[in-house]
Amino acid sequence: MPPDAGRGSGKIKIIIVDDIPEARENLKKLLAFEPDIEVVGTASTGREGLALAKELLPNIVLMDINMPDMDGITATRELRRLIPTAGVVMMSVQGEAEYIRRAMAAGAKDFLTKPPPAEELYATIRSVAEMMEEVRPVMSSGMMSMTDLSPAKNKGLGSGRTTHLIAVYSPQGGVGKTTIAANVATELMKDGTKVLLIDGNVQFGDVGIFLNLKPQSTILDLLNEVQDLDMDLVDSVLTTHDSGLRVLLPPQRPEEAELVDPTKVKVLVEKLYGAFDFIVIDLSTKLDGMALEIFDIAERIILVMNPTLPSAIHTLTVLSLMEELGYPENKVQIVLNKVTPELERAKVALAVGAIEAKMKRKALGVIPMDERKVLFAVNRGTSIVAKERAASPAKELIALADALRASVSTESGEMESVTPEPSKPSGSLIGRFLNNSKK
Helix, strand or coil: CHHHHHHCCCCCCEEEEECCCCHHHHHHHCCCCCCCCEEEEECCCCCHHHHHHHHHCCCCEEEEECCCCCCCCHHHHHHHCCCCCEEEEECCCCHHHHHHHHHHHCCEEEEEECCCHHHHHHHHHHHHHHHHHHHHHHCCCCCCCHHHHCCCEEECCCCCCCEEEEEEEEECCCCCCHHHHHHHHHHHHCCCEEEEEEEECCCCHHHHHHHHCCCCHHHHHHHCCCHHHHHHHHHHCCCCCHHHHHHHCCCCCCCHHHCCCHHHHHHHHHHCCCCCCCEEEEECCCCHHHHHHHHHHHEEEEECCCCHHHHHHHHCCCCCHHHHHCCCHEEEEEEEEEHHHHHHHHHCCCCCCHHHHCCCCCCEEEEECCHHHHHHHHHHHCCCCCCCCCCCCCCHHHHHHHHHHHHHHHCCCCCCCCCCCCCCCCHHHHHHHEEEEEE
């Protein structure tokens, strides 16, 4: 990034990208009244906007969502890759949740319904500019672009290890996501493998509770110093479990979650490349800025689900989003947790084969239900894989960790995708779900 990419003039530099001339002029007139805001250029298509942004390096891009040549969603994704220090505020006459979701998934920092009230426009621009200003020095002083985020290229603060970033996510609570993340991270520590587990649920994280950890420091201690981070500071903040697993825990109070900037978290994770062989992030159920930032740079996204209809429907929605984001199929893997064969046979729970057929992918892991062993481990602050390794569900969790390691260790990084034959549908709600085509 050029050295003059910041706000050298003291003003917030704005580019307006909209295919309607009247809309561009109206926005320019509104912004002309603000002494700290300067419109440095306008464009009528997404492609023109990208070219102008590369030339003028704005702080903020006001981007219309529907345009000819290249729409705002596509342009935002490309702008995020080329100029990560520019914050995009998406605009549309349609304020439906679907438009907002697509805009945020593409990397927009905020969303305005057109025509925006003047005060809302000013406040949004200043808020996004402040957010981007906090991370601009880090991104401008040597952070790699998103095109350089392959594991082999990232060195970060570490000693040159090849780092594999694994995101563990579910859109639904109670599916056992933290159990999967903690046990997989523990099992990955084989043969000198260095593993870091990050609790990405910054408001109500459970990793510390599951592992009986009482931290003196949290992720906020690293985010506050992310511009001048070094491994001595990192080591002093990380907590070490009895198993040897290094853990980065969330803020201790829920209200402190507001202090966690998702963009800074991404920068922090990138800086930790090379220090660990695996970084496993246990995300919250929110499909928010934190999740989207981590999804982009993760080598694997593990979607944890249960064999229930709500879990399957929510997982399909997330898979659809992953397709919109253009992620390769092997990047996103599903794990079926709390599987009970007896309930399958009684047709109370969805069958594993039917779920795999609907998801159009083979599950990377199928973990049987055993609440007694899970509660036993949680109440003692240990992992399930630490005891009875030849018995379920420990052996399936071990197999999952081995499969994950193998999938990222192959030369191509790809796993074979298997689409099982669908089960015969019934007239029930579950049957209709299985029989309906994917959205």
